[in-house]
Amino acid sequence: MSSTDTKNTTESNRNGLPLLLIIATAYIAALLNIQGFVAMMPLVQAEFGITRAQAGLYSSFYFLSATIIAIFAGRIVDRIGSKAGMLIGCSSIGAMMVLHGVAPTFTVILGFAFVTGIGFSLITPAVNSAVIRNVAPTKRAGSMGIAHGVGGSGALIGTMVLPALGERVGWRPVMLGAGLLAIAIGVFIHVTFGRFSATTRTTENASDAETTGSFTGSIGALLSRRAFLCACIMGLSFGISIASVTGHFALFMNQDLGYSPALAGIGLGAFHIGGMLGQPTWGVVNDKMYRGRRHAGLFTLAVLTGITALVFGLVVARGGVGFPLIVGLSSLMGFFVLGTPSLYFTTVTEIAPIGSAGIATGVALVFSRIGVVLAPPIFGYIADITGRYATSWIVLAAAVVVIPGIAMLWRSGKAGS
Incomplete structure (x- = not known):
């Protein structure tokens, strides 16, 4: 880190929590809309008469575009700055969600989901870059956990409140209001971020100067680092787990267990409550107890996820x-x-030069979103052909443990160089 970055980090640490809360509002805007819509999928499914596998395509279309441009989005954030990235991301998501509310067919909604993913692709690298540039290394995992964890409140509100509102007034008016709220949050970030961040576009450009070589050369340099590539492979497992659960949990509770859409939304909301607690907790645990051994922390979370998924499938x-x-x-x-995710993104951005935090996030997102794109329709298809989600949960449990396990073996050199 340059002396300029050290000065900025020290200065912004004084602003600490207010800055992290402002950063978190970008995730609140995005997740409230995206997870809220997914939580209302039983209502959408009833209106359009779609299958489980077709419902799973929503997450796939949404993350397909986000995956395609993830690396470029990271590069854009490195150039335009975190504040602009969050503003554009929130505003574009809000606009697309307003259009969700007036879409005539589910096919049209899938098209809007594709465009929504482009907007979301800017938010994650913008949030991560803002934290990396403004927080001291010894506090990054915990701070990243706060930003992502507080941002998870958007998903909580979306999954617990929006379905209940949707049952009363219909899912379309609910999405119109949620979309407008996302646009308002984007404006809020634009107005307030600079008051607390010590990093300006000038100092960000100074940090960018630390990164040498071409765009493709920067990507190649990152992928040549075994620790970075190992973390990215582990990120594939994360993408599989988060997309499978968020894309199908409401349908699982509604169709397999017989709960109403509102109660199914509460069940999915509990998932996000756990995430709000987990992100800062695991960040602090890794900083303190694991002493910064990021990969070991990621593997621990993968194993615990697999065990819990197995309980869902077998019990x-x-x-x-x-x-x-x-x-x-x-x-x-x-x-x-x-x-x-907070630990995952801390891992990959710490390995990269600080001026390449956006690109590092983009590359990491490509790996995780491959899992996000592929997993939901497969998870749903297994449920369609078996008639229930039990086998889907068991397959998920195996995948999220085996993939990180192979990555850890490869990193240690036991599975070849």
């Missing part, structure tokens, strides 16, 4: 489990699954 899916216990298990699943 919950069979029926007979009470609603309070389901909510508790959902929260525990969120504590592990959603506890991963």
Whole structure:
């Protein structure tokens, strides 16, 4: 880190929590809309008469575009700055969600989902870059956890409130209001971010000067680092788990367990409550107890996620489990699954030069979003052909443990160089 960055980091540390809360509002805007719409999928499914696999395509279309341009989005954020990235991301998501509310067919909604993913692709590298540029290295995992964790409140509100509102007034008016709120949050970030951040476009450009070589050369340099590539492979597992759960949990509770869309939304909301607690917790745990051993922390979370998914497949899916216990298990699943991203992004951005935090995030997102794009329709297809989600949960449990396990073996050199 340059002396300029050190000065900025020290200065912005005084602003600490207010800055992190402002950064978190970008995620609040995005997740309230995206996860809120997914939580209302039983209502959307009833209107359009779509199957589980077709419903799973929503997450795939949304993340397909985000995956395609992830690296370029990271580069854009490195150039335009974190504040502009968050403003553009929130505003574009809000506009697309307003259009969701007036879409005539589910096919048109899938098209809007594709465009929405482009907007979201700017938010993650913008948030991560803002934290990396403004927080001291010894506090980054915990601070990243706060930014992502507080941002998870958007998903909580979206999954617990929007479905209940949707049952009363319809999902379309709800999405119109949520989309307008995202646009307003983008404006709020634009107005307030500069008051607390010590990093300006001038100092960001100074940091960019630390990164030498071409765009493709920067990517190649990152991928040539075994520690970076290992983390990215582990990110594939994270993408599989988060997309499978968020894309299908409401349908699982509604169709397999017989709960109403509102109660299914509460179950999914508990997942996000667990994530809000998990992100800062696992960040601090890794900073303190794991002493910064990021990969070991990621593998621990993968194993715990696999165990919880197995419980859903072997116990919950069979029926007979009470609603309070389901909510508790959902929260525990969120504590592990959603506890991963802050640690994941801290890992990859610390390995990269500070001026390449956006590109590093973009490359990492490509890996995680491959899992996000592929997993939901497969998870739903397995449920369609078996008639229930039990087998889907078991397959998920195996995938999220085996993939990180192979990555850890490869990093240690036991599976070849």
